[in-house]
Amino acid sequence: MANTLSIIQAVNQALMNEMKIDDKVIVYGEDVGVEGGVFRATVDLQKTFGKERAFDTPLAESAIVGTAVGMAINGLKPVVEMQFSGFSYPAFNQIISHVARMRNRSRGQYNLPMVIRAPYGGGIRALEHHSESTEALYAQIPGIKVVIPSTPYDAKGLLIAAIRDPDPVLFWEPKRIYRAFKQEIPEEAYEIPLGKAKVLQEGDDITIVAWGAMVPDVQRAVKMVEEKGISAEIIDLRTIAPMDRDSFIDSVKKTGRILVVHEAPKTLGVGSEIISIVNEKAFLHLEAPPTRLTGFDTTFPLPRGEKHYIPSPKRIAKTIEDIVNY
Missing domain, CATH: 3.40.50.970 (Thiamin diphosphate (ThDP)-binding fold, Pyr/PP domains)
Structure with a gap:
């Protein structure tokens, strides 16, 4: 049921x-x-x-x-x-x-x-x-x-x-x-293993890693770029620690590009770790610089500033295009 x-x-x-x-x-x-x-x-x-x-x-x-x-x-x-x-x-x-x-x-x-x-x-x-x-x-x-x-x-x-x-x-x-x-x-109880990411959509041109509330925004952005012929692979990390490294390493070896999207500040964020892993494990497969699109290195703003702080689907789509066209 x-x-x-x-x-x-x-x-x-x-x-x-x-x-x-x-x-x-x-x-x-x-x-x-x-x-x-x-x-x-x-x-x-x-x-x-x-x-x-x-x-x-x-x-x-x-x-x-x-x-x-x-x-x-x-x-x-x-x-x-x-x-x-x-x-x-x-x-x-x-x-x-x-x-x-x-x-x-x-x-x-x-x-x-x-x-x-x-x-x-x-x-x-x-x-x-x-x-x-x-x-x-x-x-x-x-x-x-x-x-x-x-x-x-x-x-x-x-x-x-x-x-x-x-x-x-x-x-x-x-x-x-x-x-x-x-x-x-x-309705009944079921488990999803911790430490295992999920590939939400397969693609060939770019790997996009996100989690939480950024995932629906990434999906909206990908629909925008698909109209321009860009094929994106979306990975929902789900567990931040321990991280499912193989999910995005294998994906980058296929696509040659990676974008990490998160709402937290940029400096020393989870995106930094993901990009470091990619550089260590899939560097020779890269066709563009690994990229982060994140919140800013500031305290989270008052309500009027939220829409400028959180990466929007439009900003995500523009960043995807820039990476693919590098």
Whole structure:
């Protein structure tokens, strides 16, 4: 049986599925209980499973993550929510000092089956801490996985895989497309393997790598350039860490060109790492300079500046043309 759901509904269904299957799964965080989350990702969880398994916390991110560490060590599977990814900074000490290191520190005696969820990215006319793209901050930390879905189907399958994973996962949800479109997905639980990218469209002239809310914009841009005879291969990275390197290395060996599109600032972003890998593993196949199209090296702007900060389909299309015609 299948349902037609948005990303936010798919996240909710994934949590419902896992809480029904496994009574060790606990969901808590800022406004996730009574209100069902700021974006309603956790709606009806408290009503269905009670206050002991779905509950609100104070606005204290370090305490939220710290208590999840204790729960996970003792056999529970906490899924905690930060109201926005930009609110995760007070918990950074817990994440880097304990969440990411516990398996190594204990030499495998303890693992932390926990998920930290947060809406991330801009485009909803919010302030800067509500709009930042912080995946590169966390992707560099050994010991945690960083996952960003771009479709309802992937959101459900990746979140279920994250909850079932024996190690900690940061699950960043692109809120700009929470309700942008719907997709038919199975009602029953299913997993999408972490660390595996997806080729959304095959092409011969250029490889385009994106994730999260940038994927639909890339798809719109590719439709524009297809009218000019350009054949683009689109890869949705899905898991930022660990990264599926073979997906884009193999693609670049075929196309000879690569464009990485992300919303986060340019300097030291995930695009830099992808291009470094391509230079190391597919340099002799390149027919044009590897290119990044990203946000700017500034704090995320106030609402009037959003459309200038986030790469638009028009800018992406122009960049694709420039690379192909190099």
